[in-house]
Amino acid sequence: VKVILNDKIIDRSEAAIDIEDRGYQFGDGVYEVIRVYDGVLFTGDEHLERFYSSADKIKITVPFQKEELLELMNQLIQVNDVHDGSIYMQLTRGASPRNHVFPSADTKPVLTAYTKEVARPVESLENGVAAMVADDIRWLRCDIKSLNLLPNLLAKQAATEQGCYEAILHRNGLVTEGSASNAYIVVDGKIKTHPATNLILNGITRQVVARLCKENNIPFSEEAFTLEELRNADEIFVTSTTSEVMPVVKLDEREIGNGKPGQVTRKLQTLFVEEFESAKQA
Ligand code: PLP
Incomplete structure (x- = not known):
């Protein structure tokens, strides 16, 4: 199966996250779970809107335009051939030597996403x-x-x-x-x-x-x-x-x-x- 790591769709087995990723160490990041019905994102725009808003509230800049991100998510749904399922996406402040203070401005936020089949309950x-x-x-x-x-x-x-x-x-x-x-x-x-x-x-x-x-x-x-x-x-x-x-x-x-x-x-x-x-x- 494929996943998203930053701007790329890669094999899940190839996805690597730094052990000093701030999401891993501090929970310093935001996420969304979006439903897929019959291969189509449901309320994708609304979820993306909230994703940007959550990121903004903790002062992380999403390194993508909304349209790019939506396109990337739709590509992942297609390559993984998701029918009824969900996509999980998260963005962390990135990897940097551990320190509560935000890292330098050139630290890149890390985007990950994966899909799975989920039956309606x-x-x-x-x-x-x-x-x-x-x-x-x-x-x-x-x-x-x-x-x-x-x-x-x-x-x-x-x-x-x-x-x-x-x-x-x-x-x-x-x-x-x-x-x-x-x-x-x-x-x-x-x-x-x-x-x-x-x-x-x-x-x-x-x-x-x-x-x-x-x-x-x-x-x-x-x-x-x-x-x-x-x-x-x-x-x-x-x-x-x-x-x-x-x-x-x-x-x-x-x-x-x-x-x-x-x-x-x-x-x-x-x-x-x-x-x-x-x-x-x-
Ligand atoms: N409240 C909390 C604490 C949640 O974690 C969630 C979703 O998981 C919701 C509400 C429902 O939000 P949504 O309808 O966007 O999934």
Whole structure:
């Protein structure tokens, strides 16, 4: 299989990263995961936009034009013959003798990307998943899609050990998002999700869902909600690039609603499938 290393597509076995790469040593870099449906990037422009924005927020200059980068990603998808899968891309500040201070301006950022086949989680989408509540112990710039994911990993691992799909995080009783997803409640037909502040990653799936709600007159409010509202919600769902619109039917061992995916969640799932189906044709 082929991967991207900087401006080249090479064999994965030939890709080498310096042991003093700042991504490796400090998590000093940013990344994106983009879905591929039927060989076509879904919301590629939006993901690239966020990639540049994340890089900019930590003062890394992406050494490519957006069009070049998109072209490179599409080439990789083609040579690897990806059908339903994803592309992971990351950019680090580059390799330089270890020092917290940024390296000299001539240090080149390092771009890597690879693809893989990923099936849609159809069974979970159909039946819903379990989630647990956990403390959000992350830093205050969760809007940056940075490589520093330790708090997210700890939360996801705790969830997995509890037999849960996701950990839904809160700060002082206010729900922020999932460990690797955005989180939503439905109460009386109305959707609530945390506003896109520094405390969450503004998911691309979240942005698609917000637009679909607007286009279909589904009440959608960017308003933080409490753990109590979460526990008493009619429906809960989480969204991400690979989870799509994922129903949460059990929270900390208690059923949500009647323990089955709710109507609003179902409606959004249908709209979401229509959305990526029509994006494939475009
Ligand atoms: N929030 C966090 C912390 C994430 O890691 C992710 C994605 O992995 C999301 C939200 C969802 O973002 P997206 O819909 O762009 O995949």
